[in-house]
Amino acid sequence: GESVGLHLPTLSVQEGDNSIINCAYSNSASDYFIWYKQESGKGPQFIIDIRSNMDKRQGQRVTVLLNKTVKHLSLQIAATQPGDSAVYFCAEGKRASGTYKYIFGTGTRLKVLA
Amino acid sequence: EAGVAQSPRYKIIEKRQSVAFWCNPISGHATLYWYQQILGQGPKLLIQFQNNGVVDDSQLPKDRFSAERLKGVDSTLKIQPAKLEDSAVYLCASSPSERSNSPLHFGNGTRLTVT
Numbered sequence: 366g367e368s369v370g371l372h373l374p375t376l377s378v379q380e381g382d383n384s385i386i387n388c389a390y391s392n393s394a395s396d397y398f399i400w401y402k403q404e405s406g407k408g409p410q411f412i413i414d415i416r417s418n419m420d421k422r423q424g425q426r427v428t429v430l431l432n433k434t435v436k437h438l439s440l441q442i443a444a445t446q447p448g449d450s451a452v453y454f455c456a457e458g459k460r461a462s463g464t465y466k467y468i469f470g471t472g473t474r475l476k477v478l479a
Numbered sequence: 480e481a482g483v484a485q486s487p488r489y490k491i492i493e494k495r496q497s498v499a500f501w502c503n504p505i506s507g508h509a510t511l512y513w514y515q516q517i518l519g520q521g522p523k524l525l526i527q528f529q530n531n532g533v534v535d536d537s538q539l540p541k542d543r544f545s546a547e548r549l550k551g552v553d554s555t556l557k558i559q560p561a562k563l564e565d566s567a568v569y570l571c572a573s574s575p576s577e578r579s580n581s582p583l584h585f586g587n588g589t590r591l592t593v594t
Contacts, residue, residue: 397580408483408570408585409522416580454521458580464534465580469514469521 377476384442386473388455391436397458397465400429400440403472404451412440412453442475450477481505483586485571491592497559500589504552504573512583513546513556514570522570528554561593 378384390398396417401409415422415429415438422429428441438455452472458465484503492498504511509530514522525544527535531551539546543562548554558565568590572583 399582401585406587408572408587409583411582411584414580414582456521456583462535464527464529466527466535467512467524467583469523471519471521 374471375474375476377478378445379478380445380447382445384440384445384449384475386440386442386453386455386475388438388440388470389436390438390455390457390470392457392459392468393433393436395457395459398429398431398438399456399458399467400427400438401454401456401469402449402451403454409454445475445477447477447479450475483571483573483584485569485586485589487589488587489590489592491594492561494563494593495560497557498561498591499555499557500569500571500591502554502556502571502586504554504571505584507575508573508584509551509576510574511548511554512572512574513554514572514585516568516570516588518567525556525569558591561591563593566591566593 399414400412402412403409413424413427413429415431420431426443430439452474454469454472456467456469458467486501511528513525516522526539526546528548531548546556568588570588572585574581574583
């Protein structure tokens with residue numbers, strides 16, 4: 366079946382280091398990808414998105430890389446800060462039956478060590 | 480702009496009781512989604528509305544769950560009767576349109592505990 370999965374359920378990084386969170390998706394028809402950050406007790410918060418006609422997009426301290434050949438998505442966070450500690454989800458979006466559908470992965474917990 | 484509003488924030492009920500959740504999406508957003516998030520998992524779509532019409536309810540357990548968006552703005556999700564496995568966070572999200580790829584904006588959810 367369709368799935369969006371993450372390679373590492375928990376990632377621990379030292380404060381100031383760069384973080385890389387990975388995501389594999391299975392549906393080659395997906396053409397839109399989103400990264401969300403979810404802090405405890407809150408809803409998912411949009412971080413960055415990328416469309417399938419791009420392979421890289423940068424935001425403030427974050428970069429998303431898309432490799433359509435191997436159906437892989439990654440989120441890079443530069444100079445990781447304590448406030449980056451959260452669960453990160455990737456989501457893939459695709460057109461189906463006239464609507465846009467989104468499937469979320471299971472999430473990676475990022476722990477920032479002081 | 481104001482975000483997606485959800486209430487209540489928490490709800491504790493006994494199994495077989497009923498419960499309802501309310502969502503007010505971002506103003507002007509045509510598409511509204513209800514997701515169920517079980518602890519340790521990603522959000523799972525329950526139902527998707529475009530204005531006041533249902534466009535996807537394939538994963539909604541219709542024997543016990545119902546949802547409506549009568550005027551194309553606010554929405555309610557109801558569970559009757561609740562089961563222990565319904566314990567989860569129920570997230571509401573909205574986006575400007577189902578036809579364009581744009582990020583979903585989420586509320587902070589309602590945490591349901593069924594005892």
